[in-house]
Amino acid sequence: MNDNKKEKQIAALQNGTVIDHIPSNQLFKVVSLLGIEKLKTAVTIGYNLDSKKMGSKGILKIADRFFEQDEINRIALIAPMVKLNIIRDYEVVEKKLVQLPDELIGVVKCNNPKCISNNEPMKTRFKVIDKEMVTLKCEYCEMKTKKEDIVLF
Numbered sequence: 001m002n003d004n005k006k007e008k009q010i011a012a013l014q015n016g017t018v019i020d021h022i023p024s025n026q027l028f029k030v031v032s033l034l035g036i037e038k039l040k041t042a043v044t045i046g047y048n049l050d051s052k053k054m055g056s057k058g059i060l061k062i063a064d065r066f067f068e069q070d071e072i073n074r075i076a077l078i079a080p081m082v083k084l085n086i087i088r089d090y091e092v093v094e095k096k097l098v099q100l101p102d103e104l105i106g107v108v109k110c111n112n113p114k115c116i117s118n119n120e121p122m123k124t125r126f127k128v129i130d131k132e133m134v135t136l137k138c139e140y141c142e143m144k145t146k147k148e149d150i151v152l153f
Contacts, residue, residue: 027058076100
């Protein structure tokens with residue numbers, strides 16, 4: 001088997017976005033976070049693929065869909081080492097870094113049951129107070145939430 005075929009575990013994408021190096025245990029959270037299941041374009045999901053760096057990884061290939069930077073930055077909540085590639089005519093034309101934004105609106109649920117955001121029809125608002133360790137602070141009740149306690153909508 002030639003080396004080129006060995007490396008390609010999923011077929012090439014003509015135009016669209018490739019989200020690579022997703023930890024396998026976070027893949028379906030990324031799918032949900034980005035609303036991939038609602039898309040009408042072709043989506044390839046690779047799960048538990050071999051990875052030299054990670055052991056196993058997930059990958060998403062989304063045809064004819066290009067995400068805004070703020071959409072992609074949300075991934076950093078659950079998969080901070082993700083690589084994002086923009087593909088046009090089978091070539092990588094742009095690589096984007098996934099970074100946690102300074103503020104998250106309507107993405108994370110507040111863990112405080114008494115928080116107004118859990119009792120009124122409103123979007124949650126969190127400030128990111130520690131990007132490295134992923135710590136969020138609710139703008140309404142000021143409760144802090146660590147990465148392992150984050151609940152996504």
